[in-house]
Amino acid sequence: MKTVFLDRDGVINKDNGYVFEIDNFEFIDGVFDSFRYLQRKGYNLIIVTNQSGIGRGRYTLEDFNILNNWMLQEFQKKGVTNIDVFFCPHKPEDNCKCRKPNTGMFEAASLKYKIDNNSSWMIGDKDIDIEAALNFGIKNTILVKSIHKAENSENSAKFVIPSIKTISNYIK
Numbered sequence: 001m002k003t004v005f006l007d008r009d010g011v012i013n014k015d016n017g018y019v020f021e022i023d024n025f026e027f028i029d030g031v032f033d034s035f036r037y038l039q040r041k042g043y044n045l046i047i048v049t050n051q052s053g054i055g056r057g058r059y060t061l062e063d064f065n066i067l068n069n070w071m072l073q074e075f076q077k078k079g080v081t082n083i084d085v086f087f088c089p090h091k092p093e094d095n096c097k098c099r100k101p102n103t104g105m106f107e108a109a110s111l112k113y114k115i116d117n118n119s120s121w122m123i124g125d126k127d128i129d130i131e132a133a134l135n136f137g138i139k140n141t142i143l144v145k146s147i148h149k150a151e152n153s154e155n156s157a158k159f160v161i162p163s164i165k166t167i168s169n170y171i172k
């Protein structure tokens with residue numbers, strides 16, 4: 001199955017820093033049109049997001065689930081239905097297998113869906129997003145510019161774009 005893996009904070013919503021409240025979740029302009037476009041092209045959409053705010057005690061797993069369910073309902077209302085979410089709740093010092101740039105979330109997704117790496121993509125705003133995709137064997141990578149510096153990916157990503165809004169120019 002051709003899949004677009006997506007980072008959340010900085011790609012789908014503005015990365016206001018450990019976002020966990022609905023009121024602080026600002027969808028990035030154009031994200032619904034872009035997701036409907038990818039859906040029309042037959043891509044499965046899988047969000048892979050580091051949520052270290054849980055492990056850091058900044059918010060709870062329940063907080064994350066409430067926000068996540070609300071986000072999925074918003075996508076549903078806009079006609080985006082084939083979307084799934086995998087997250088890592090750990091702190092960096094937990095040395096888990098799922099925090100990007102590790103590939104645990106991608107592997108968990110590949111147990112649930114038959115993913116064809118060659119026709120799949122990764123869209124992220126940090127170096128660790130692009131590194132995780134490459135570590136998993138996905139070569140089609142797109143760096144979205146955000147508040148975060150991503151020097152390595154500026155050179156290693158297949159495309160570097162200002163926002164997800166223009167994704168239809170790159171993923172056919």
Ligand SMILES: O=P(O)(O)OC[C@@H](O)[C@H]1O[C@@H](OP(=O)(O)O)[C@@H](O)[C@@H](O)[C@@H]1O
Pocket residue numbers: 007008009010015016017018019048049050051052053092
């Ligand atoms: O971009 P994704 O993976 O969807 O989620 C990133 C967030 O969990 C947070 O990740 C943190 O990094 P640390 O996890 O503290 O290194 C910071 O960069 C926050 O600004 C950011 O909101």
Ligand SMILES: [Mg+2]
Pocket residue numbers: 007008009010011015124125126
């Ligand atoms: Mg991000």
Ligand SMILES: [Zn+2]
Pocket residue numbers: 088089090096097098099
């Ligand atoms: Zn983890």
